[in-house]
Amino acid sequence: MRRVSNGAIGTVTVVALCSGAWLLGSGAGTHAPPQPSAAQAARSGQGGEPRGAPALPPSPPDRIRIPSIHVDAPLMGLALTPSGSLDVPPAAKRNLAGWYEAGTTPGEKGTAVVAGHVDNADGPAVFYDLGALKKGSRIEVDRRDGSTALFSVDAVEVYDDAHFPDEKVYGAADRPELRVITCGGGYSRSTGYEGNVVVFAHLTASR
Template sequence: MRRFSNVSKVGKTGNIAIASVTVVALCSGAWLLRSGAETHAPPQPSAAQAGTDRPMEESPAAPALPHSPPDRIRIPSIHVDAPLMGLGLTPQGSLDVPPAAKKNLAGWYEAGTTPGEQGTAIVAGHVDNAEGPAVFYDLGALKKGSNIEVERRDSSTAVFTVDAVEVHDAHDFPDEKVYGAAHRPELRVITCGGGYSKSTGYQGNVVVFAHLTGSRDG
């Protein structure tokens, strides 16, 4: 299993965001290797779900929420309802990933922005493990306008609206677009995807771009 690499933290207008990630892969695809990639490959986003030339930050956003760690992520349209663990850095300086054996567990970069705060919050999870589909297997099927809910430790729920769902090759990954600091509350949800190689696993990543559009208490 490969991990995030070349992670650095950049401060900008009070934000902390991951800024230079050249390899973003969360699973080697052992299940696809055993069961057949042609029949079991996870869904990939269509070109229609990609962002447009219009800057995403022009979409209306709800006011930023105060700092509060997240505990759970829900994406109703693709039946995701999963706990979140904090992700730190490995001794090599790369972003760690959730344990592959816990297929319904996702993680968030806990040294960065908390979901709902001003800035770019990062959530990542596996697409599969050796046994089969994992928490974000269907992430590539998510559509623009879908909701993502993040339960926070202060008993609030941050509600995000999806702006785009894209797939990017690991060798041409748009680091600044995905991880760069934002002037409003934004969320990125990431898993592995794109082409698949029996020798190296997934060749890229599915990335969901979303922004805060509401919140509720309790």
């Protein structure tokens, strides 16, 4: 397993999110979730990163909201499994996401990681529409200290499992950043989803 600098999360972080049980039951591709377009990918060679808001002190998150895709979900803490991959929220709880609680908390300096299911056997789950998110969209994370961290989406990308860029996704950052991850890409009836949708965002304000 490949390791990265932010909390040793390996590339199998979201494997358990990706079975695609709903697509198996309804016919592969019939209800495929939206995938990000090339226009939402990060662009290189256009200057430095946009300036963000000052980092917040560490505080565990309790809830994530993404208004443009109607996400409003509680967050549970996720730990590593014995094999070293990130555990996942219970599949039966469709409107539940998780954050890697041994890593950066959303809003403090560094890269915070949130993951959730795209679907389960009964239908769409919390991050089903993540691939439809656009640059500039707002992500709100309520924190246990009573503050809300506000993030702006910088890019939405999809990667197949064989070319997942560990360091780009999980690597340490010099400003408060957030990654939101679910399954996506191609789909196989035998193995489920063959990749991941990753949202890249940075802190722009807090309240």
